[in-house]
Amino acid sequence: MPIMVDDIMKLLCTISQERKMKAAVKHSGKGAVLTGAVAFIGGLVGGPPGLAVGGAVGGLLGAWMTSGQFKPVPQILMELPPAEQQKLFNEAAAIVRNLDWTDAVQLTTLVLGSEALKQQLLAMLVNYVTRELRAEVRYDD
Template sequence: MLPLRVSKMPVMVDDVMKLLCSVSGERKMKAAVKHSGKGALITGAVAFIGGLVGGPPGLAAGGAVGGLLGAWMTSGQFKPIPQIIMELPPAEQQKLFNEVTAIVRHLEWTDAVQLTTLVMGSEALKQQLLAMLVNYVTKELRAEVQYDD
């Protein structure tokens, strides 16, 4: 194999965002801003009111109705992480870019396609990037991460 040389061009932020989209897309990662607290609050409030109005049967009915209402309020809130990444403002993309380049700094590549190929071929690198991405999404965006695979 021929040795790889690092291009003189700086890696573009968009290229790294595409890499993150590939890594998170492979795992079918989604995230939701935590509206689940609202859903739980609604469920509890309706169950409480049901209990006050109808006793134990009202509590059961209120819990069921409140649970459905809470679930309805929070449904559809999950978005694919690749979509979230591409919709981030430039300053947030720069933060992610800095974290990714710290992880892949030992790699030598010439373009985004080659970088993505190198990363996707390394389970260890993918795991590092996924862990960094989950940490970013949960701490910076205050979102819950879900996997569909």
């Protein structure tokens, strides 16, 4: 039985979509730099009051810049380069290696029928996204 990368990717997309998983690369460093830069410029231009205004405006800009960066995990998975898909495939294949399946539909049916397998794959996926992609994961339940 040849194990296909596409079948595993479809499975992971299905279970992450079922849980409404989203992920975002953390941009908090960029937000902090922007906040500091705007506060600094405000201080140069307006003295102490400019520093206060610059800090407030910079904080708002930094917060705006780092929010709303979440994308659905299935979309992220399908946009992964082949080498990253292969890494993810290798980790998932180790979990489903004992299943007998012929296509993505059958594999998905088998996994969705086993809460233990589904939980193992979800944990592996969250670990992969946070470790390899350095992203934050959230659930829109």
